[in-house]
Amino acid sequence: QSALTQPPSASGSRGQSVTMTCTGTSSDVGGYNYVSWYQQHPGKAPKLMVYEVTKRPSGVPDRFSGSKSGNTASLTVSGLQAEDEADYYCSSYAGSNTVLFGGGTKLTV
């Protein structure tokens, strides 16, 4: 199984919105509503930002929103803030009790 495909970089100015994509196949992203997004600052552990495609854990700002269309999932960050600058990883259940991660997108604000 190959990793999910994420663009290596994305950028936006403070206050703007940016959307990051995560492309898989019908065997993972397209086949299940178990897409998650994680934020990782340098030297830190990942933090769950979105789960089950659209749900936000308690404490995650509503500026972060997830969606999915076909085999591609997306994470939109609106009202960009300086602290949003980080690496973002998507993951998806891939069947057969396995999980795939994307290669990550470095967001620059």
Added chain:
Amino acid sequence: EVQLVESGGGLIQPGGSLRLSCAASALTVSSNHMTWVRQAPGKGLEWVSVIYKGGNTQYADSAQGRFSISRDASKNTLYLQMNSLRAQDTAVYYCARGFYSMDVWGQGTTVTVSS
């Protein structure tokens, strides 16, 4: 506060073995699906293994046959036994709560496989 603390990482020669531990606080390991994820230097996240709350286990192809995940309810601790280590296993290893999504992560422990 819910917390996971990994330990056991270090420098190990190729072919060697290492056991990682993940001690949990305010979280019952045996009542949750628990996952190991690793991150090679400068690379992305890679799912390694899961132990379901029912006790079943699953491994990534890269870990199958070499790694073994387990837990000790009395110590509320998760383990990852790693054998036949290769240079490609060099990474920060994180334990996390969950499987489909992972909502609590440890700080990671570094494993370096090198002669």
